[in-house]
Ligand SMILES: Nc1nc2c(c(=O)[nH]1)N[C@H]1C(S)=C(S)[C@@H](COP(=O)(O)O)O[C@H]1N2
């Protein structure tokens with residue numbers, strides 16, 4: 529990561545769950561323990577992963593104002609009360625997943641730059657706020673034919689080292705922003721309480737079905753534009769470069785490589801942990817999620833490294849009141865017998881999972897086939913190596 533001696537202070541950060549796995553201290557990047565993550569469908573707010581690029585701004589709700597400008601007939605400045613009172617309140621359940629989820633595993637194949645993440649840089653919350661669409665209609669946003677193609681967001685967190693100290697920014701398409709079924713919110717509540725500072729108090733974008741990077745926190749301004757956000761995080765980062773792109777030639781590929789929007793199909797085994805030693809019976813627990821509101825139709829489990837498969841049991845809510853499938857599903861698979869274990873005192877096995885969505889997308893087998901310089905969108909088969917001990921052998925000892 530490029531550091532340009534940006535002078536920022538991390539003295540006024542919020543307090544955080546001591547149980548977090550901290551991947552980077554300042555800016556703060558942390559994920560919950562993977563076994564804790566799958567204990568419930570809705571992640572408790574204090575366990576929700578945190579991905580910051582700069583110090584957390586300390587914003588007072590009373591003096592906060594959201595600006596809406598650009599290709600609109602009626603530019604707006606809205607207070608938090610305006611946002612709460614002028615527009616219908618909508619509540620949806622949605623997962624947010626960082627495009628860097630599972631980056632560490634990509635780095636194990638071949639080193640990538642970026643904050644290392646395990647398998648828990650995603651979480652699920654109940655979000656309440658108004659529809660971005662309602663605000664843009666109120667602002668009389670221009671149509672596609674009039675050149676309004678992107679909704680550009682700026683945060684109030686100044687000091688991102690990658691972007692010369694500018695605030696964090698990102699954009700989504702107006703097609704997604706204005707889609708009646710798109711469920712893009714300007715959220716002020718998370719799990720029934722005002723947003724916490726780490727998650728964007730007082731207002732953030734929740735753009736479900738697309739990479740977390742577009743759900744801009746501490747939202748300062750929405751600009752309707754003919755162009756994507758000019759932010760580093762839209763133009764240079766959060767892109768899947770082909771595997772010949774390296775730090776010497778990357779500049780040639782910045783413009784040619786599309787910026788990420790919809791997430792791909794993903795799943796991971798959270799329990800048991802890698803290198804566990806277990807007795808039969810035991811249960812595998814994990815999550816699966818897809819992008820674009822596509823439904824996770826099935827999760828396959830293999831006990832032999834991906835030679836043969838069976839279906840896991842899917843649990844958790846369906847789409848609820850949302851227009852599409854924005855939330856993960858949790859899955860379980862219980863193993864009571866292992867034929868290989870007969871006449872042995874133990875057996876090493878590789879558990880593997882892979883999910884399928886409603887467009888029949890599934891996960892690629894090998895991380896090497898999707899390796900990319902920034903280590904984004906690693907959705908290769910997830911595997912966990914464990915040792916199973918034979919109970920009857922133990923009993924005879
Ligand atoms: N203003 C601002 N918004 C932001 C970020 C940020 O650093 N600043 N990080 C983005 C990224 S990369 C992700 S993955 C999500 C993380 O949201 P969370 O911290 O609430 O989990 O916020 C996004 N929105």
Ligand SMILES: [Mo]
Nearest residue numbers: 626627740741
């Ligand atoms: Mo992210």
